[in-house]
Amino acid sequence: MKLRRLKVEQLRQFRQPFVMDDLQPGLNLIHGPNESGKSTLVRAIRAAFFERYRTSSVEDLRPWGDSAAAPTITLEFEAQQKSWHLVKSFLQRKRCDLKIDLDSYSEDEAEEKLAELLGFQFSAKGVSKPEHWGVPGLLWVEQGTGQNIEQAVEHAGDHLKSALNSLVGEVASTGGDELIEQVKARWSELFTPTGKPRGDYQKLEKEREKHRQEIDELQARIQNYQEQVDRLGKLTQDYERTRHERPWEEAERQLEQAKERYRQVERLEQQQVREKETLTHLRNNQQLLRQNQEQLQSLSKKLDVRKVELDKAQRELERAEARSPSIASKVREAKSAYEVATKQVDQARLQEIRSRLEQNIRRLEQQSQTLARNLANARQYQHELEQARDQARQNQIDAQAVKILKDTGHELKDENIRSQTIATRLTWRLEPGARLALNEEPLEGQGERQLLEESSLVIPGVGTLGITPGGADLASTRRKLSALEQSLTEQMKTLGVSSVQQAEYRVATYEAAERTLRHTRELLKSVAPMGIDQLLADQKETESQLQNAKTELQNSPAPELGQQPQVTNLASAEAGRAQAETRLAEAEAEERKHQTELLTRRQTRDNAKSEWQQLQDEVQNPEHRKQLQRLSTELAEIEEKRVRLEATLQAREQEIQEARPAILKQDIERYQRSITNLRQTQEERQRELRDIQVRLEAWGAEGLEEQFSDKVAGLEQCNRRYQELHRRAQALNLLLSLLTEKRQALTRRLQAPLQKHLNHYLSLLFPQATLEVDEHLRPGTFTRGTELGQIAELSYGAREQMGLISRLAYADLLREAGRPTLVILDDTLVHSDTDRLEDMKRILFDAANRHQILLFTCHPEKWSDLGVAPRDIQAMKEQATGNLG
Incomplete structure (x- = not known):
């Protein structure tokens, strides 16, 4: 099926007539921004076919807001080697007219023709639904909806199976299905749909x-009873021995002794903690006094250090000021070079x-020459065509x-040879002047004849001889010849x-002409x-671009020649700049950085001078010597107390460690x-x-042994009844498995044409991978290397890709069966990554050799390398508006 022209009017945003014609038989890339009308056009095509006009x-x-509108859709397409023209109006002017070549149909008859052509149904009431x-x-x-394919396959299943049957012949066996159903019915008496026992089979299994x-x-209770008797004797002996010995009383005495020793150690530890705090x-x-003493003693040393730092800061400031003229000269030179x-x-x-x-002029001139050569070749090829x-x-x-004519000629030649073998042979040799007559035909001289039917030989002067050929196959041979x-x-x-040779010559000539x-x-x-x-248009466009480039070159100003050195190219000049x-x-x-350094050097010199002056005033103060003497006296007294206290603490710590308080606590x-x-x-x-x-x-009192004997007898009786049903269940399982395997083999034969097309596309997307279809022709198990799973377990983007290649495989199957196909894709493959999208483009380009594909998208830049010229809906709408104006 090839859609040539689409026209919509008074339909959603297309209030005025909008026409999209000259649709190509292969790929058609139609793009526009969101809300530009892409989905509306897809909806229009669906409505033209699926929705009842009434x-x-x-x-x-x-x-919106137009209650008097009558949405109208016009479609022109080719199908079944005929031209179809469909006009369907809804709401205010309900009408459906269909013209197929010279035949015209209207209303319900026209709609039934469409449904019969494409393989769909009309809704009995209300809007059309996916089913x-x-x-x-x-x-x-x-x-x-690209990733959702299971329901779509289910709704189209009858048409797909019909197409497959037309390719491979009817392979389904109704008798075989009936036998499988009978076996399943017997099997279902014993098993649930999930394969679990049911009925008497389940009841016996549960009883067993x-x-x-x-x-x-x-058995467990009997064994437990015997174990309990033994346990009772041992427990009685242990209980009586412990009741007389009373071992817990000795443990209580040892507990009181351990608690007393631990209380003595706790008193020593508390005293140790108090004296440790005093020592701290x-x-x-002592530390504070030593810090004060060291601080007072270090003032003289700090004064000498500050003097050295002051002299160093003054020298560094003078060196920095000396570099200022050189740095200013570098800045002036750099500014000049930049200009x-x-x-x-x-x-x-x-x-x-x-x-x-x-360069553009040279390219356009070369392109113009190439187009001229292609145009001359195209005209020559057109003449040859x-x-x-x-x-x-x-x-x-x-x-x-x-071929049938040749077979008939060969058969006639073979039959002639056979007839000569079984015919009656008549030979003669006559004297000069003597004559005979065979079936009123004169004979003279010598000769030979083969007779297949009754004949008469006249001998002048003698009489007539009758010749009747013999042989059982002679009559049938005559009739067959x-x-x-x-x-x-x-x-x-x-x-x-006029001959078989002439027919063969015409076949050979026709096939050579077709090649x-x-x-x-x-x-x-x-x-x-x-x-x-289009080639002529491209040539004119190239000539126009060439003339524009030459004009632009003439109007472009030439670079100035000055005293500056010339730069070979823009990149070098920009690199130099x-x-x-x-x-x-x-x-x-x-x-x-230099100015910052100058400021830092001056600040450092001023700070060093200020600190040096402050230290010098402090060292020359008389109070400084008195403070040093007082600190020395206090440090000597504290040192004596510290030595005595550390000795006491060490002795007490030794006493505590020998008592081992942690072990005493564990003993308690x-x-x-x-x-x-x-x-x-x-x-x-x-x-x-x-x-x-x-x-x-x-x-x-329960009589466990007697109960055990009764239960064993009951199990043996139940086992006999269970084994009878179990053997029947195993036989039914085996029979059903064999029948199902045979049925699946027939199903695989039916699926083979579809699997062939599916493998063709899958090899382009996932090399070495396989995708199997189930008995309902739905894509199911996907295998790649060691990975195995269902399509539903793949990522969203991968499911969308697998859905599209499956649809293209169905389209190939339908086309092979002589059914019309048209592929419409509305903003599909939006979740594909760059590499997968490239593979899908190859697949679409390949499928376009066999089907017409309408690809609607709001991202034309992603499809720029698809090999087809894109069509802009927005531009077509503006052109239509301009024509109306």
Whole structure:
């Protein structure tokens, strides 16, 4: 199917007539910004086919605020080697008219023709839904739905299966399906849909498991009973021995002794802490006094240091002031060099513009010559194409009919040879002047004849001899020869030839003309892919661009010739200016750094002078000597106290360590736990003795051994009944598996044509990967290397890509089966990365060799290398508005 022209009027934003014609048979790239009308055009195509003309559920087609509008859609397309013209109006003027070549249809009859052509259904009531869309719903992808393919395949499933059956023949066996259903019915009596037992089978399995559990429980209880009897004897012996020994009383005595020793150690530790605090206080005072003493003693040294620092700061300031004239000279030189470099950039830019114009002129001249050569070649190829087309038309003949004619000729020749083998042979040799007559035909001299039917031989003067050929196959041979001769004559008459050789010559001539046609079309397409008219337009456009470039070169000013050195190109000039600018910036930065250094040096010199004067005044003060003497006396007294206190602390610390307080604390905890554990253990023995005695009395009254024997007998009886159903279940499982495998083999044969097309596209996107389709023809398991999963588990972008290649494979299948196809893509592949988008472009370009594809997008820059000229909806709307004006 090839859509040639689309016209909409009074439909959403297209209030005035809007026409999109000259649609190409392959790829068509239609672009425009958001809200420019792309989705509206897609909706219009869907409405023209899917919506009943008499429906009132298409209010979304009405322009906003226009209650009197009658949305109208006109489509012109080719299908089934016929020209179709469809006009459908909604709401205020409900009408549907369809013209197919010279035949006209209207209203419901026209709509049924459309549904029959494309393979979809109309909604019985209300707006059309996806379940009605069939094949178009699969191949026409709405915005944001590219990754959703399962439902679309399901809705188009009957049409796809019909196409497959037309390719491979009807491979489904109704009888086989009935047998599988019968086996499934018997299998379902024993199993649930998930394969779990049901009914008597499930009941027996549960009873058997219940018997086993009860037997296991009884065995465990019997074993437990015996273990409890042994446990009772041991517990009784341990309880009586502990009751007499009372081991917890000795632990309580040891606990009190440990607590007393620990209290003595705690008193020593508290006294140690107090005296350590006193020692810390003495050390802090001693540290402060020493710091004060060192500070007073260091004033004289600081005064000498400050004098040295003052002299150094004065010298550094004088050296910095001496560098000022040199730095200022560098700044002036850098500014001058930057101004010269800027002028060179301006001159180089002018030269660059003229060079670019001259290169463009040379390119356009070469392009013009190439277009002229292509135009001459295209006209020659067009002439050759017409000659080949005439040759093919003159010698067109049915090759299959010629093959049948040759077979008939060979069969006639073989039958003649066979007839000669079984015919009656008559030979004669007569005397001179003697004559005979065979079936009233005179014979003389000598000769030979083969007779296939009854004949009479007349001998003058003697009489007549009757000759009846014998042989069982002779009559049938005569009839077959006659039929073959008549058939050969009729076939040659039908084909319009006088001999088999002439028919073969016409077939060979027609096939040679067809090969020439294909070759010449390829040659013509190689020099004029868009046609000779487009080639002429390109040549005129190139000539116009060449003239404009020459005019622009003449109007471009030439660079000035001055005393500055000439720069070869703009890049070199800009590099020179950048270097000059860098040197200027460095010089200015150095100047700023120098000024900062001068300020810093002066500030350093002033600060050093101020500090030196302050220290000198402080050292010459009389109070300074008195403070040094007082500090020495206080330090001697504190040192004596510190030595005595440290000796006391060391002795007491030795006493505490020998007492080992941590071990005493652990002893207290150990004795407390031992007392608790000993008492609790005895109480637990007493409780356990009572519990065991009660349990043993109860179990002894239950008769566990007798119960165990009864349960074993019940299990054996249940096992016999279960094994009968289990063997039946296994047999049904095996039979159903074998039947299903055979049915799946037939299904794979049915899927083979679709799998072939799917593998073709998949190899371009994911080399070495496979994508299988299920029995409902839906894409399912995806395998790549060691990875295995379903399409639904892929990323959003990958699912969108797999959805598109699946749709293209369905389109190839439909085309191979002779069904019409049209692919519409509305803003698809928006989630594809750069590499995957490049692969998808190859796939679309390949598919466009077999199908017409309408690709709507708001990102034309992503499709600039698709190999087709884009069509701007916005520009077409403005042109339509201008024409109306």
